[in-house]
Amino acid sequence: MENKQKIVLTGDRPTGKLHLGHFVGSIQNRVKLQGKVDKSFYMVADIQALTSNADNPTKVRENVLEVVLDNLACGLDPNKTTMFIQSEIPEIAELTVLFLNLVTLARLKRNPTVKDEMKDKGYGEDVPAGFLMHPVSQAADILFCHSNIVPVGEDQKPMIEQTNEIVDDFNRFYGETFSHVKHLVGDTPRLIGIDGNSKMGKSLNNAIYLSDSYEEISKKVMNMYTDPNHIHVNDPGKVEGNVVFTYLDIFDPNKEEITELKKQYKKGGLGDVVIKKRLIEVLEKLVAPIRTKREELAKDKDAVMKILEKGTMHAREIAKETMKQVRMRVQIDYF
Numbered sequence: 213m214e215n216k217q218k219i220v221l222t223g224d225r226p227t228g229k230l231h232l233g234h235f236v237g238s239i240q241n242r243v244k245l246q247g248k249v250d251k252s253f254y255m256v257a258d259i260q261a262l263t264s265n266a267d268n269p270t271k272v273r274e275n276v277l278e279v280v281l282d283n284l285a286c287g288l289d290p291n292k293t294t295m296f297i298q299s300e301i302p303e304i305a306e307l308t309v310l311f312l313n314l315v316t317l318a319r320l321k322r323n324p325t326v327k328d329e330m331k332d333k334g335y336g337e338d339v340p341a342g343f344l345m346h347p348v349s350q351a352a353d354i355l356f357c358h359s360n361i362v363p364v365g366e367d368q369k370p371m372i373e374q375t376n377e378i379v380d381d382f383n384r385f386y387g388e389t390f391s392h393v394k395h396l397v398g399d400t401p402r403l404i405g406i407d408g409n410s411k412m413g414k415s416l417n418n419a420i421y422l423s424d425s426y427e428e429i430s431k432k433v434m435n436m437y438t439d440p441n442h443i444h445v446n447d448p449g450k451v452e453g454n455v456v457f458t459y460l461d462i463f464d465p466n467k468e469e470i471t472e473l474k475k476q477y478k479k480g481g482l483g484d485v486v487i488k489k490r491l492i493e494v495l496e497k498l499v500a501p502i503r504t505k506r507e508e509l510a511k512d513k514d515a516v517m518k519i520l521e522k523g524t525m526h527a528r529e530i531a532k533e534t535m536k537q538v539r540m541r542v543q544i545d546y547f
């Protein structure tokens with residue numbers, strides 16, 4: 213089924229404050245697209261967060277406000293984007309149950325994102341069933357509002373592939389209902405962690421947060437991994453795999469100067485402290501306005517909750533409509 217409208221949906225798991233990886237991977241696109249497409253949705257994925265935090269509901273509850281504050285501070289506009297809470301839309305859970313019949317256990321275990329995250333979390337065979345099937349609930353998150361554009365980091369691409377398989381099976385079994393979904397990755401599809409890990413993640417303890425103070429940013433950058441063989445200023449240094457240069461490449465707007473600095477570093481004669489100090493200033497320039505706006509917004513938490521309440525009511529109406537159609541298609545519309 214061809215959906216002519218452009219409908220965007222994105223979201224965050226409320227498992228911690230948001231970081232630079234979110235900013236370059238997804239938030240920049242969220243902000244850019246809102247108002248330019250037909251509809252935009254932003255979801256706080258609290259049910260998904262619980263799939264790996266069942267024993268810590270307080271953590272999830274507390275971080276709902278944090279992730280919303282981060283997004284608002286980056287420019288997400290509730291007048292252009294419907295902002296809502298996943299658990300308040302029971303239709304998503306209903307849709308998940310129906311989608312689960314279209315997916316095999318083997319396919320879920322093969323999903324590269326699930327595999328990576330299971331490894332990060334050290335699960336093995338003792339993975340919570342809810343966690344293993346979260347790609348299916350993610351398909352329901354996307355499809356309940358007939359979204360077809362999903363701005364995400366590269367780590368989420370396999371999720372979109374699996375969503376499209378669900379779309380195909382659903383349409384084949386029950387008639388044309390949903391349309392295919394496209395992922396949209398940001399300029400930096402996957403930002404590495406400050407420890408050099410392949411992904412900055414809020415559950416990985418390797419992030420620079422959008423709410424970090426100047427002091428916190430400085431401390432983290434000063435501890436960054438450079439080139440272990442670059443001991444004296446005059447030693448030739450390696451730029452590849454050097455976290456500081458990787459970040460400068462992404463965040464420093466002056467590309468010419470960075471090319472020059474890299475040359476110097478490779479030759480020898482440029483100290484780590486010089487490039488680190490430069491990176492601190494570059495990151496501070498990006499984070500400072502976000503931090504200030506966030507502090508301002510955090511003064512009125514009730515107002516933020518009101519935004520979520522209003523958005524949730526709107527999303528619920530859409531979800532009810534979709535479920536009416538779905539129930540009809542699956543022939544479970546009895547009375």
Ligand code: ATP
Nearest residue numbers: 224225227233237364365401402403412413414415
């Ligand atoms: P968790 O560790 O709890 O999974 P997370 O840091 O991976 O947290 P999510 O809430 O899972 O954050 O991700 C929200 C969005 O941000 C997703 O679209 C994800 O792809 C994107 N994202 C997260 N980390 C990065 C990163 N390091 N680089 C690019 N995009 C990222």
Ligand code: MG
Nearest residue numbers: 225329367413
């Ligand atoms: Mg994640």
